[in-house]
Amino acid sequence: MNENVLGIIAGLLTSGSMIPQLVKVIKEKNADDLSSGMLIVLISGVSLWIWYGFLKDELPIILTNAFSVVVNVTLLIYCLIYKNK
């Protein structure tokens, strides 16, 4: 299989696995299941993967981790909003 296609599929699966969590938080307006500390660790790691992707010039890593940052930052924002209520 083409490496880039493989990387994009891999990245969609790993980034996409957080989407049901995001949908659940938005629907239930409740983020008690989530740890904001864990999300901050995850966002840091994903951001470093983007940096790694730039150093290695690997588009699948950059694109899918950028998507993951968007999903997880959104989760973190909801987490902070709902926990302050």
Place this chain on the structure above:
Amino acid sequence: MNENVLGIIAGLLTSGSMIPQLVKVIKEKNADDLSSGMLIVLISGVSLWIWYGFLKDELPIILTNAFSVVVNVTLLIYCLIYKNK
């Protein structure tokens, strides 16, 4: 920064972010917060990243995703055990 060191740190942060979840499940003997479907998607994605790592011959990707498979397969096993009770 050395690319391999960067990749290992990035991978430890992203893989490690699931460990608090694992500890919580083991302590509380409860996996109601977890979706086994989500874990299967995540494990599939992480396994494809390992394949990608082998194709590109990138050790940080192989090692950190292998660690992630171990953590998430353990979570899935606990998930299946506790949900059948």
